[in-house]
Amino acid sequence: MSTFTILLGGDLIRTPRLDRQVEGSRVIAADAGIGHARLVGLVPELWVGDFDSVPADLPADLAAVPRQTFPREKDKTDGELAIAAAIERGATSLVLAGAFGGKRADHAFLHLALALRLAEAGTEVLLTSGAQEGVPLLSGTAGFDYADGTLFSILGFSELAGLTVTGAKWPLNQVEVAFGSSLTISNEVQGRLDIALGHGRALLLAHPYPLPES
Known part of the structure; x- marks a missing residue:
């Protein structure tokens, strides 16, 4: 590579x-x-x-x-x-x-x-x-090495189908997400984060380091 x-x-x-x-x-x-x-x-x-x-x-x-x-x-x-x-x-x-x-x-x-x-x-x-990083999510499964408590969001660039999120405070199982929905904003890692997407385009946005206090 x-x-x-x-x-x-x-x-x-x-x-x-x-x-x-x-x-x-x-x-x-x-x-x-x-x-x-x-x-x-x-x-x-x-x-x-x-x-x-x-x-x-x-x-x-x-x-x-x-x-x-x-x-x-x-x-x-x-x-x-x-x-x-x-x-x-x-x-x-x-x-x-x-x-x-x-x-x-x-x-x-x-x-x-x-x-x-x-x-x-x-x-x-x-x-x-x-301070923050993004990874494209396409159809299939991907795993990530973020520490527990890491804040993350999944930004949909289309309607999403078959979205499954494990190793998170708010897991999801084979859900559909409308384009523009905030359902997948502001989740937290708990364990090993794995994301599977059946159909659609999305981007994982994570904060490996704590956000500064406002």
Whole structure:
């Protein structure tokens, strides 16, 4: 398996879990995502984008990263272009670091939808901000290594059928979930979390670390 970490422009904090997830991966930065490289201790092999949001005062090793430049007026985001570059280089697994938050809610939504499309095409995808992470859910069964008490939600991108959740405070057994329903929001891990989906598209959103108190 060839894993690439894509540095995106959203929120990112460094955690031991994130270090394990990106360890040994190849790295491509998408425009402002280069600003996360020093945080996670990685130097990208490629920097992709229109470079309209380059961080100021980049260290010399990051400023020297080879660039693939695109016009500002284009039909793909810098993140999608960086992902395409990784797949061209043989990526079979992607860690989208900085996929949530940031200044552009539209870009964050695109990352969720794009992750589902990539998963359907056979690419393993993890979206992460360090504090929270997302995993596409397609038909079949998947297991997760989250600790007891971890908050998680299942976000439906269509109507869901045959959804079964075990190892949770509120288990589900072969339920149907209408598109837009909040039934699968704010659950907690209790034991080994396993999710089976008969039909539909969804994304698991989990918080491996406690949410900050408001």
